[in-house]
Amino acid sequence: ILNVEQSPQSLHVQEGDSTNFTCSFPSSNFYALHWYRWETAKSPEALFVMTLNGDEKKKGRISATLNTKEGYSYLYIKGSQPEDSATYLCAFSTGGGADGLTFGKGTHLIIQP
Amino acid sequence: DGGITQSPKYLFRKEGQNVTLSCEQNLNHDAMYWYRQDPGQGLRLIYYSQIVNDFQKGDIAEGYSVSREKKESFPLTVTSAQKNPTAFYLCASSPRPSSGNTIYFGEGSWLTVV
Numbered sequence: 001i002l003n004v005e006q007s008p009q010s011l012h013v014q015e016g017d018s019t020n021f022t023c024s025f026p027s028s029n030f031y032a033l034h035w036y037r038w039e040t041a042k043s044p045e046a047l048f049v050m051t052l053n054g055d056e057k058k059k060g061r062i063s064a065t066l067n068t069k070e071g072y073s074y075l076y077i078k079g080s081q082p083e084d085s086a087t088y089l090c091a092f093s094t095g096g097g098a099d100g101l102t103f104g105k106g107t108h109l110i111i112q113p
Numbered sequence: 114d115g116g117i118t119q120s121p122k123y124l125f126r127k128e129g130q131n132v133t134l135s136c137e138q139n140l141n142h143d144a145m146y147w148y149r150q151d152p153g154q155g156l157r158l159i160y161y162s163q164i165v166n167d168f169q170k171g172d173i174a175e176g177y178s179v180s181r182e183k184k185e186s187f188p189l190t191v192t193s194a195q196k197n198p199t200a201f202y203l204c205a206s207s208p209r210p211s212s213g214n215t216i217y218f219g220e221g222s223w224l225t226v227v
Contacts, residue, residue, distance in 0.1 A: 093212035103155035
């Protein structure tokens with residue numbers, strides 16, 4: 001079973017501050033890295049799917065980078081807002097088949113007004 | 114609205130009883146998945162299906178069974194053989210059988226076995 005590590009486990013950030021957190025994954029047999037946002041009582045929502053080393057993706061105030069050679073991805077949130085409070089999950093896959101993803105435990109982000 | 118519907122949202126069952134969780138999608142997706150979440154753990158894959166009438170075991174399939182008789186439906190049965198069935202269950206789907214595709218999730222079902 002593959003190991004996907006996310007850090008920190010939880011994070012309190014003041015509204016308006018920027019923040020980032022990490023996803024580490026095995027660097028061998030990389031196929032894709034996913035980021036999801038999971039708000040309480042809702043479905044996890046896809047943020048990014050990244051496949052290329054050096055890839056950077058952006059969605060509003062949220063962006064992500066990918067380093068497949070060293071096996072990590074960063075998620076950045078600029079100017080945090082209360083609605084950013086959620087658990088952020090990363091998930092990793094080794095192959096192109098639909099065999100599901102290996103998820104990390106998530107980073108629980110709380111934005112304090 | 115298009116999406117994934119899981120039912121019931123909350124379910125209580127006595128130990129030793131089988132229970133079936135429903136998952137329906139109207140997204141016309143080929144692939145469907147069942148994940149389980151326990152406190153302090155990441156989502157873990159139970160079963161997945163790439164196409165109708167075909168499914169594969171995930172990392173923690175023991176004590177579970179599934180069927181995929183229709184494209185839109187992927188029910189999960191938690192059998193009495195599952196040692197720790199109390200958990201949160203998430204169903205998901207993706208357009209094509211490729212883990213480079215975005216996976217879309219339902220809202221989940223809480224199962225409590227007493």
